[in-house]
Amino acid sequence: MAEIDYYWTKTSEPIRISEFASDLGFNLRSLEYEGLESEKWDWIHSKIRNSIISYIEGCWENEGEKRSTDFSLIKQGIYVLTLADNLSIDYDEQASKVLYIGRGQIRGRLSAHIKKWIREFSESLQDISFDVWMTEIKVKGSKYAYKEVEADLINHFYEKYDCFPIQNSKTGDYHEKEHDYPREWNRPLNNPSNINNGWSIKPLRNNPWSMEFKD
Numbered sequence: 001m002a003e004i005d006y007y008w009t010k011t012s013e014p015i016r017i018s019e020f021a022s023d024l025g026f027n028l029r030s031l032e033y034e035g036l037e038s039e040k041w042d043w044i045h046s047k048i049r050n051s052i053i054s055y056i057e058g059c060w061e062n063e064g065e066k067r068s069t070d071f072s073l074i075k076q077g078i079y080v081l082t083l084a085d086n087l088s089i090d091y092d093e094q095a096s097k098v099l100y101i102g103r104g105q106i107r108g109r110l111s112a113h114i115k116k117w118i119r120e121f122s123e124s125l126q127d128i129s130f131d132v133w134m135t136e137i138k139v140k141g142s143k144y145a146y147k148e149v150e151a152d153l154i155n156h157f158y159e160k161y162d163c164f165p166i167q168n169s170k171t172g173d174y175h176e177k178e179h180d181y182p183r184e185w186n187r188p189l190n191n192p193s194n195i196n197n198g199w200s201i202k203p204l205r206n207n208p209w210s211m212e213f214k215d
Contacts, residue, residue, distance in 0.1 A: 004139055004182075005182050009060055012059055014129035015056075015130050015132070024047055024048060045115070053111050076146040079132060080100070080153070082098050084131045085129055086197065097195070100113070100167035103146055149185075157189055
């Protein structure tokens with residue numbers, strides 16, 4: 001049994017795309033009515049995306065005494081994207097804030113997610129906000145341990161909800177190893193105590209974000 005020790009860094013405030021846009025001088029709602037060319041939209045979204053990534057990087061770097069790796073240099077990272085505020089996803093009548101569990105070069109992966117699906121997901125839910133949890137897995141003699149941690153997190157979620165997070169299409173890399181984890185190894189997957197006071201939402205059948213649950 002291998003011992004894998006790590007702790008999570010969470011973004012200090014929820015990320016709402018429209019607020020980052022506003023801080024840069026862009027009102028996304030008014031711009032939608034101006035019929036901007038796609039090249040200008042791409043430039044605006046690039047500015048917003050870079051601002052969000054800089055904020056996430058700042059959250060990581062603020063724990064500098066605990067973090068030995070610069071944010072841009074992380075290669076064996078694990079991250080979890082969750083809904084913020086009082087929203088959660090209805091996973092077949094079980095609530096969870098988890099949207100996606102991922103791994104790898106955190107900065108590049110998050111930038112790609114914001115560009116490819118996070119912005120559209122946010123827009124489809126009227127500008128929801130989200131949080132980012134992140135950590136780095138370093139195990140001497142095992143440079144692929146982070147892949148096993150990701151797989152264990154996804155499997156842990158699947159065992160509880162009988163499905164994958166809404167943006168995970170499959171489990172991680174299969175392995176038969178048993179690891180000894182810290183007490184809060186799955187902290188981003190744990191629901192807050194007040195989750196039942198909020199809203200649990202679910203995409204309907206014809207929604208492009210719709211999920212298939214087991215009967």
